[in-house]
Amino acid sequence: MTSDEPRWLTDEQQRAWRQWLLLTARLPARLNRQLLADSELSLPDFDVLVHLTDVDSGRLRVLELGRALQWEKSRLSHHLTRMERRGLVRREDCAADGRGFEVVVTDAGLAALRAAAPAHVETVQQLVFDGLSAAQVRAMADIADTVLARLGD
């Protein structure tokens, strides 16, 4: 038996896979370009600020933020350093745990987010949701859920 023969993709799968690869490369690139052109924020900056402002306090432990974004800690650390240098967020010592820090949105960060959001959301609407039926949106969420579950954590 050739039981160790790889399970190659069927034509259907191959087509879906290649299209998906193209999409995951091009859509974020496009959104990033739109954000940079219309605001002071990059797409990663935007993500960080969205998650921070999701919470009332506008303040999150680095670890919590990392969990929400699902970023590696070193990536997050580097990015926070860059955002801190630009005055978008601030690190503050954490009273409860001497090792940790809390990340706080600054006024400038909040202002930048508010300025960037409308055009960004409109772009997402136009590029993605305007073309999809409600059923497709559900399918998209289901597919993402399924695969994310297989990725673990």
Next chain:
Amino acid sequence: MTSDEPRWLTDEQQRAWRQWLLLTARLPARLNRQLLADSELSLPDFDVLVHLTDVDSGRLRVLELGRALQWEKSRLSHHLTRMERRGLVRREDCAADGRGFEVVVTDAGLAALRAAAPAHVETVQQLVFDGLSAAQVRAMADIADTVLARLGD
């Protein structure tokens, strides 16, 4: 009328969107890690080699390769330089057009691709397709087609 009020995402859309963002961040990262662990290739390397070996001659104009991958030309140029340094591909002058180059897979590149492919395909199967129904695979392709069409080109 507040006709310039941004069209915020509905809850359904918001959920689908956030899951999709997570997926597009984490799945490529995972695939890249698997490739690097099990072979000499990164995910971008793999993409380049797949497209090159798609053609019988194993040789493509830089421009053609760029179109197939949908990469920016400078990204492709940088990446080819790195791959050339590692002996995976070779640039050759193009007879038909003095400005252009042809990219050729080397024996080492071909060997690396053949060595990396089985484990990579198996990983894609396990993480993605084993969890999805045939209908979901079709939905995935349709969604990708639709959004790619809206991205233009």
Next chain:
DNA sequence: CGCTTCTGGTTGACATGTCACCGATCGCGG
């Protein structure tokens, strides 16, 4: 032919992301 413009591709500076490793603190068992 000679001039301009367009095109294929490269380069350098810089932003982003990853890996491997470090250092401090916490928390728990002895």
Next chain:
DNA sequence: CCGCGATCGGTGACATGTCAACCAGAAGCG
């Protein structure tokens, strides 16, 4: 209280990706 592994987070070196500027050959046009 001490010791020690686990946890929180940062750092440096490096790979990857982007933007803008550039250069050489091609192509159109007088």
